[in-house]
Amino acid sequence: MNVTTELDRRFRDAAAAENLLDVGFDVVDSPIGPLLVAATGRGLCRVWFKPDPEQQLDSLARTFGPRVLRSHASVEGAHRQLDEYFAGSRESFELDVDLGVAAPFARHVLKELSRVPYGQTTTYGALAARVGAPSAARAVGTVMNRNPIPIVLPCHRVVGANGSLTGYAGGLDVKERLLRLEGAML
């Protein structure tokens, strides 16, 4: 007794259309590998480089509520804009984001991060200075490390004071690839 693809999609679409979800997610393809993209009713809330639903769905449920369902409709806009970004035809994302339970400092840093322009880089120290905490480069590094919405919130544009790439959740090769895509000077 198999649930057909069509019946399955009907249910998922209806659930999203009726706004019954705490989080809708889908796994989408990209030139840097599959991405797990998730959104609440308030906006995009997660992008993961290495989809691992077993663990990531639990994380979503803990943060946003248990009604977590795969639903392409929930992330359609984000998926389209990511495709455009990877195709080189989009330089900035027009998406609401939901930072969930992020602490005030992290929110402040991520908001400032979102202002770093396409194709440019900044440093952890410079970003710290922009949030009024010039000595907090390390804390800024921690926020980047835990950025819930990479690519859209462009932590790949933040590099070390000596110009080294330092680190990236998706791997340094991905960070370099995104910067090259944007035509940043490396």
Added chain:
Amino acid sequence: MAAIPPFERFYLEQREIVLGFLRKRLARDAAEDAFQETFLRALRAYDRLEHGEHLRAWVLTIAVRIAIDTGRRTRPTAHELPELQVVDGRPAYAEIEHLADRLPPTERAAVVLRYGYDLAYDDIATALGSSPEAARQAASSGIRRLRAQTESPPGGTS
């Protein structure tokens, strides 16, 4: 107490058994409509669950109710909606339906599936993820509990 799983996991674990159950009871299109309604109803109630125990029994009782409602709406054939009469001393389901909500989830599901829907214990066992014997025990202890709650035992000895 088991934690409440993300709905996606719950849905993937239960969808085949729910569809299988509904397809046995309803025509194909009606079963698919009932399938969607079952999981939408489960989703609406999901954030009010207090724990993740007995989720299969819980979703099947939702499916049973929807199947019964669908049956009533569509004036079913005898095959689709079994007669809810006293047979061989078994309780008339209509007399106990409103009481079944008070039972523990597994007993409630066993009672509803056995007496409300006339499923065989093999099928109930599949639904509950238990053995036929455990399903029979759950149904009979559910009925005992219901009898204890009512002045005149449902079904009686007539």
